[in-house]
Amino acid sequence: MAAEGQEHLWDKEEKEHRTYNDIRIFTEEELKKAAYTEEELKAFKIKHATPQMDELEKGPWPSCFSDVKREALHRKKLGQDNLMLPVECCEDLLGQVELSYINKETHWKHGGIIGVLGYGGGVIGRYSDQQDKFPSIAHFHTVRINQPGGHFYNTDYLRGLCDICEYRGSGIMNMHGSTGDTIFLGTFTEQLEPIFFDLTHDMGGDIGGSGSNLRTPSDCLGMARCEWACFDTLDMCYDMTMSFQDELHRPAFPYKYKFKFSGCPNDCVAAIARADQSHIGTWKDDIRIDQEAVKEYVAGKIPPDGGAFAGRDWGPFDIQKEVIDLCPTQCMRWDGNKLTINNPECTRCMHCIDVMPEALRPGVDTGITLLFGAKAPILEGAQMSLVTIPFMYVKKPYDNLKEVTRKVQDWWMEEGKNRERLGECIQRFGLKTFITDVLGIPVMPQSIREPRSNPYMFFKESEVPGGWKRDIKDYRKKHPL
Amino acid sequence: MGTEEIKKALIEYLSKGAKTKVYFKDMVSGVKKTIPDATGSEVKKAATELVSEGAVEYFSTGSTTMYGLKGRGISSEESGTQTE
Structure with a gap:
């Protein structure tokens, strides 16, 4: 049934x-x-x-x-x-x-x-x-x-x-x-x-999307088979497919628009690389740690990576080399007896959880990270989705998600050029315009990799405490038109 | 804004011009010249009705879709016999 x-x-x-x-x-x-x-x-x-x-x-x-x-x-x-x-x-x-x-x-x-x-x-x-x-x-x-x-x-x-x-x-x-x-x-x-x-x-099925439509939404198998799923991908994909039927079958977008749903940051459907709107499961609280299971991994009693590399002798499991040192934010520590994680620094790369699935699990306060703008390299180059809303609770009927989606699609339909993907449109207008003017979300420091080196983020004078004074004549001495 | 009025403006727009197949966005701009208050969603609704009535047809390359007046430009029969 x-x-x-x-x-x-x-x-x-x-x-x-x-x-x-x-x-x-x-x-x-x-x-x-x-x-x-x-x-x-x-x-x-x-x-x-x-x-x-x-x-x-x-x-x-x-x-x-x-x-x-x-x-x-x-x-x-x-x-x-x-x-x-x-x-x-x-x-x-x-x-x-x-x-x-x-x-x-x-x-x-x-x-x-x-x-x-x-x-x-x-x-x-x-x-x-x-x-x-x-x-x-x-x-x-x-x-x-x-x-x-x-x-x-x-x-x-x-x-x-x-x-x-x-x-x-x-x-x-x-x-x-x-x-x-x-x-x-x-x-x-x-x-x-x-x-x-x-x-x-x-068969009770339907035709998918092509052309200037919403393309066939795609999801991972989510909670049906995977313990890492942070939201019900199957339900959300189905719900969004049914809610956006008109967009799926009646073309009015400037170009293609893709929804993809990945239950956890492992991103098995590669939403971050392919979808104009990527939904990736995440959690707000701490990674759950079973210290006894960590010790069993260290002692070689549980095969790392779920036994995925068991076909060849890779030597004994080295938690320092294979987990701690590979953490991209260096937020983990193993003192020989206890594993500690500085959770606020965790960027959800999932590596430690993938290697020691019996010892580490995603947190329980779960939702999605909403990203926009991935595309293949037809113009300029391939683009990954940008983290736009770092965390969002999602619950059927997903009204909050649909509201954001409609805002984005309406803006893109209004401002996007023919055959311009959402990511290219965001790039043309600037991430700041997209986040503040389109979505109405305050800009966060995390949106900027380094001060002044991100070409997509421009602040207004009123947004910076103390403002600034700029001498245009002095600027033009070094930067003639 | 009445759908019938937009449909009329749409047919008029699609009947003129050198291009026989147009992007949706261009179609909205075209309608707005006659009916400045028309919104994208109203134009979409009118275009969908015209497609159902058989007056307008979709033309798709696979990656993008355009709209055209039935009988103007390449026809569905010809699309299999002409090289693009």
């Missing part, structure tokens, strides 16, 4: 758990017929010569070429009567990629007027510019599917997705894209509405 409040994701309509048998497209018999042996795979030749792609299978790593070849054989065995797309689309795909290897340029065109009615995102148009040569991939649209929170699938749901993808698409899926969502790679325009219907009506 689904979690309370989330029943309609899967089983609300039926009032009971829906299984693969309720929604399946292929019968057991059809799937059995389509099964192939490794010998059959070895003997299988695709219809195009692919000498360069064949090389990919010779290396030590798994090859996408092998996977697509498997799907090509599977489709052949399923037969055209059981598929809505041409049976040979995987073979044509490999043929076109081979041609791209020869010509050293892509043969895809992307974008266009493509999607499902009323949605301004989630489908990315892709077309072959070699449609005469590879007609079965004339269209090869990408469909982004909003993934279940924390990637918690059950096999029924996964099989349902696979059926849709194989029946109405190429059968090639990406689990998961860096966006976090499930991606169907390759389908024709006429299959988009049927895919949407199957996904929403049969």
Whole structure:
């Protein structure tokens, strides 16, 4: 059964758990017929010569070429009567990629007027510019599917997705894209509405975000599996996804906008590096210490790092070298008998907790740190999110978080240039403007790394005790225009 | 501000100009020339209605999305046959 409040994701309509048998497209018999042996795979030749792609299978790593070849054989065995797309689309795909290897340029065109009615995102148009040569991939649209929170699938749901993808698409899926969502790679325009219907009506799912939308929110598995989670990432991600549906499906932003939710500062979804709005769990009080367990780590009775480095002999655990000396703020001390932490200096790097999880745990007064502005290096360079609100209590229905989010989005929609990410907009206006004028939060000394060296922070004379006098003529002597 | 009025201004804006596909922000500026008090959210609401009615369509590159008047510029049928 689904979690309370989330029943309609899967089983609300039926009032009971829906299984693969309720929604399946292929019968057991059809799937059995389509099964192939490794010998059959070895003997299988695709219809195009692919000498360069064949090389990919010779290396030590798994090859996408092998996977697509498997799907090509599977489709052949399923037969055209059981598929809505041409049976040979995987073979044509490999043929076109081979041609791209020869010509050293892509043969895809992307974008266009493509999607499902009323949605301004989630489908990315892709077309072959070699449609005469590879007609079965004339269209090869990408469909982004909003993934279940924390990637918690059950096999029924996964099989349902696979059926849709194989029946109405190429059968090639990406689990998961860096966006976090499930991606169907390759389908024709006429299959988009049927895919949407199957996904929403049969599976209780939805399409994700693309274009100038809120992108598919993404979260770590949080409290469901992880004892370090400082907030319920699954619930917050779901709640924010539902609250910002209009932003997710109807594009009105200057560019993309991403929410990511990490339960603790280990930041397993890399929110700090990728999200315009990163929510990272943190705590206000002290790291909990079990002194007896610390001693057991020191005595070698408990393997450090949860046993993650047990495959090789790294020598006995050295708490001084492996924990104390590696603390970025040097806020820890081990006197041979007792571990002490100067908590106000802790920057939540999580290293000590990661190394000695049985001895150290995050505090109990928990909430989130809210950061803004990460982006990939399209303009200027990659940017990490900036800690904007160091601590915020979060409790359903997360009104405080939604209020801040709307303030930020409204400002960015008003001031942001076309194709300007939030981080670039903050950089252009200055962090001070963003914090004080947009969010209405007083500037804190912690926002500045060192006095006068942070280019994003400018104080007004009235904000500094005593103010200052500036002789512009004297300044211009050294700094002519 | 009435949605119908904004819709009319939107259609007018999208019918003119050299560009057949425009960013949302440009669309808001365009509407504001006719209706200075129109807000971004009002324009969004009007644009969404026009999309539902089939008068306006989205044009997406995958990374950004633009709006265009249906029948003006590249069409959905052509988007598969023309190189960008």
